[in-house]
Amino acid sequence: MSSNIRIVLIETSHPGNIGAVARAMKTMCLDSLVLVSPKIFPSAEATARASGADDLLANAQVCDSLDEALHGCHLVIGASAREDRALRWPVVKPTEGAQHLCAESLRGPVAMIFGRENSGLSNDELSRCHQLMHIPTNPDFASLNLAAAVQLVAWEIRQVQLQGTATVDDDDAHEPATSDEMERFYVHLEQTMIDIGFLDPQSPRYLVPRMRRLFNRARPEQTEINILRGILTASQRHVPKESEVS
Numbered sequence: 001m002s003s004n005i006r007i008v009l010i011e012t013s014h015p016g017n018i019g020a021v022a023r024a025m026k027t028m029c030l031d032s033l034v035l036v037s038p039k040i041f042p043s044a045e046a047t048a049r050a051s052g053a054d055d056l057l058a059n060a061q062v063c064d065s066l067d068e069a070l071h072g073c074h075l076v077i078g079a080s081a082r083e084d085r086a087l088r089w090p091v092v093k094p095t096e097g098a099q100h101l102c103a104e105s106l107r108g109p110v111a112m113i114f115g116r117e118n119s120g121l122s123n124d125e126l127s128r129c130h131q132l133m134h135i136p137t138n139p140d141f142a143s144l145n146l147a148a149a150v151q152l153v154a155w156e157i158r159q160v161q162l163q164g165t166a167t168v169d170d171d172d173a174h175e176p177a178t179s180d181e182m183e184r185f186y187v188h189l190e191q192t193m194i195d196i197g198f199l200d201p202q203s204p205r206y207l208v209p210r211m212r213r214l215f216n217r218a219r220p221e222q223t224e225i226n227i228l229r230g231i232l233t234a235s236q237r238h239v240p241k242e243s244e245v246s
Contacts, residue, residue, distance in 0.1 A: 004105035005157060007150060008034045008069045008113040010125065015040045017117065019049030019057065020147030026053040028154035029161070033060040034069045034111070066113070066125060070179040073111045075104040078121050078129035079149055081142050089213060090131045097133040098156035102166035107175055112153060117146055127212045128179065130219065176219040185225050186212060192232040195239045 007025055012018050018041060022033055033056050035041060041062065050057055063069040070076055077097050092100065097112075104110045113129070115121035126132065135152060137144055160166050177185070190208055193199035199207055220228070 006032045006111040010036045012038045015043030015046040016049045017146045019046035021150045022050040022053040022056040024151035028158040035062045073109045073179045075110040077131045078113045080132040094156045102160040130216045174221045177222045177225045
């Protein structure tokens with residue numbers, strides 16, 4: 001189960017933090033570390049801070065994009081320190097999020113993503129998440145070191161594993177579409193909305209993020225996504241070509 005749970009770090013600035021994260025993961029039996037465009041890696045500082053978790057660093061997957069890092073994932077949870085965004089996403093506490101990650105990892109790969117040390121996750125990256133995880137820190141001093149945040153989440157995951165409470169509900173045994181399939185759907189959906197005149201690309205406001213939030217919440221199956229994309233394709237066929245517009 002642990003190998004299906006990816007810890008994804010985005011554009012980590014300090015190599016020492018990567019090593020400390022590897023150490024935090026290994027102490028809690030997690031072994032799938034994915035790095036998206038790290039500033040410095042590999043690094044002697046990362047190896048030193050790993051304190052024996054060198055195997056996690058050696059096997060870490062280094063990706064150029066978040067799309068690559070999330071390939072095949074059925075559930076994506078993002079760590080976020082902010083809850084006061086203009087467009088709110090489903091928020092879970094670490095205990096609840098760990099339960100979801102462990103349960104969904106029985107189906108296949110899942111990901112827990114952490115953003116940059118100084119700015120966290122961008123709005124585009126947050127839109128890739130089914131849920132956001134908020135660690136309830138001191139409201140007057142919410143700053144939490146990256147490795148400390150990973151350690152806390154990894155500990156919660158370990159508790160679920162030790163308790164053996166992660167199960168897939170038989171009434172919810174369908175397999176949701178992967179992150180890759182959903183991204184292709186979102187690209188298709190946005191282009192169709194533009195084609196039919198429902199979306200003004202010059203003034204999109206929150207339409208596309210709201211549609212992402214809707215379908216992320218619904219978590220459709222691959223077959224359902226195929227049906228939806230078929231509907232989009234049929235809709236595009238009825239859009240007059242520029243040469244046909246008088």
